[in-house]
Amino acid sequence: MIPYGRQTIDAEDEAAVLAALRSPFLTQGPRVEAFEAEIAAYVGAKHCVAVANATLGLQLAYAALELGAGEGITSPITFIATASAMEQAGLTPVFADIDPETVNLAPRALDVAIGPQTRLVAPVHFAGLPCDMAAIADIARARGLKIVEDAAHAIGSDYADGGRIGSCRHSDMTVFSFHPVKTMTTGEGGAITTNDPELHARLVALRSHGIVRDPTRMARHDGPWFHEQQTLGLNARMTDLQAALGSSQLRKLDGFVTRRRAIMDAYRAAFADLEWLGLPPDAGAQRVGWHLFAVRLDFAALGRDRTAVMAELAGAGVGSQVHYIPVHTQPWRRRQRRQGPFPHAEAWYDQCLSLPLFPAMTDAEVEQVIAAVRALRP
Structure with missing residues (x-):
């Protein structure tokens, strides 16, 4: 049976994972940092945070914006995680209809759906085809709304007006999925890109229990072992095994x-x-x-x-x-x-x-x- 989607794994991928297995690091180590730098360079973003899966990536991205109570708008044609992650972050999901041709969030429907409680727009690049992000960004920015792109389908795609999806030229953050049926895989896994250094710092903390290790961001610093929990976070960390596979896949x-x-x-x-x-x-x-x-x-x-x-x-x-x-x-x-x-x-x-x-x-x-x-x- 030919499946609708399947990972493509070769000997180079296997060797990369085996090398990680034989290294001192199995969980979060140097391969994660290297993979983040490679993703950021590939899409043209300043920062990347690798995560255990894209659902957690969406949740962390929404939470990092610190929007408080309110509503987030997305497409009804998406995997349930786009909306469910909003609720996990304290937002109420609201839907706006799709463009019947592209199956992406329709800018006109978005404009109509925005209300006094709207805080966020999460467009979904369905099947890898980019949304009309220039129009969506114009509408959202005029209302003071934040934008998180759900690009679970779209790594490797370019915007119609130029630039790679993930560069965040039209958004605050972009979230990718590396599930096995996606364009590249880390097994499970995902990544968040952004150009905002403050959002990057919040994402790094949220990914690891809300813990901050940077002395310049702490209230006090007792020594090299010291850390502070500054917010309520999750364990959303990617492993070095996943990152090793991701780096190998990214090259292809x-x-x-x-x-x-x-x-x-x-x-x-x-x-x-x-x-x-x-x-x-x-x-x-x-x-x-x-x-x-x-x-x-x-x-x-x-x-x-x-x-x-x-x-x-x-x-x-x-x-x-x-x-x-x-x-x-x-x-x-x-x-x-x-x-x-x-x-x-x-x-x-x-x-x-x-x-x-x-x-x-x-x-x-x-x-x-x-x-x-x-x-x-x-």
């Missing part, structure tokens, strides 16, 4: 992005004539590190529902997945605050399906997916 990231784009091009050419299949938007020359090949299927035209289509694809050895169930429809969200309808998000859910896309796919596997999809004809 551009190649991963190139291969993903080539597979996307093959799919576009193969499916262009299928009236019952809606393709992702064509980003043209813009560099997009596609994480998902998420399409719209007209199930009515096909004469069968999504369950039947997924079973038919599985029978041909092709895995598929749904990204995402709109977050505002989840029972927990409906108990907290009934929101919606969001017609574009709900229409997306009714038709979406993610098909295999990962760098280790062979050309034969790409052709297998193409054949299985074309065989779905009405």
Whole structure:
């Protein structure tokens, strides 16, 4: 079965992890600092903080802004962590509808959703395609709002107006995920980038129980062993094992992005004539590190529902997945605050399906997916 996504691990990655296993450091050591510096340099940010996973990264980013009680706005088409991390940080999640073409947060819907309690905007770069961050930033900055980009899908992508996602040219912070199905992996893991030295210092403390070790930031300093807990933090630290894998993967990231784009091009050419299949938007020359090949299927035209289509694809050895169930429809969200309808998000859910896309796919596997999809004809 070809899965919808899978890590790409080679002998270089294995050697990097083995070297870390044989070193004096298994938890947080020099490889974490090196990985942070490499990520910051790759995206063009001043600071990077590596974390155990992207959910904790979002929570720490929200908490570092010290916004107090209020609301944060995000897209309903995202993994639940984007919103749940807001609640962990003391904010109430509010949703704004997507652009039906890009599946990203629509600037116009964001503008309408902003209210007197809004403190934060968390746009999600769905499938790796960047949001219209220039428009979102204009709207948010005019209202004095903070911005945290959920770039769990988007490492290696560039903004439409230039610059790499993670450079924070339109935001206060950006959060990446390195889960195995993402564009690069550390097993579990994530990272936060920022250009603000104060936010960086808060993130470092929040990542490790709220502990500060920098003497210049302490109320007192008794000696080289001394530290202070200055806030309530978490253990969100990345291990040296993860960082070793991350550094090795980062060296291959551009190649991963190139291969993903080539597979996307093959799919576009193969499916262009299928009236019952809606393709992702064509980003043209813009560099997009596609994480998902998420399409719209007209199930009515096909004469069968999504369950039947997924079973038919599985029978041909092709895995598929749904990204995402709109977050505002989840029972927990409906108990907290009934929101919606969001017609574009709900229409997306009714038709979406993610098909295999990962760098280790062979050309034969790409052709297998193409054949299985074309065989779905009405």
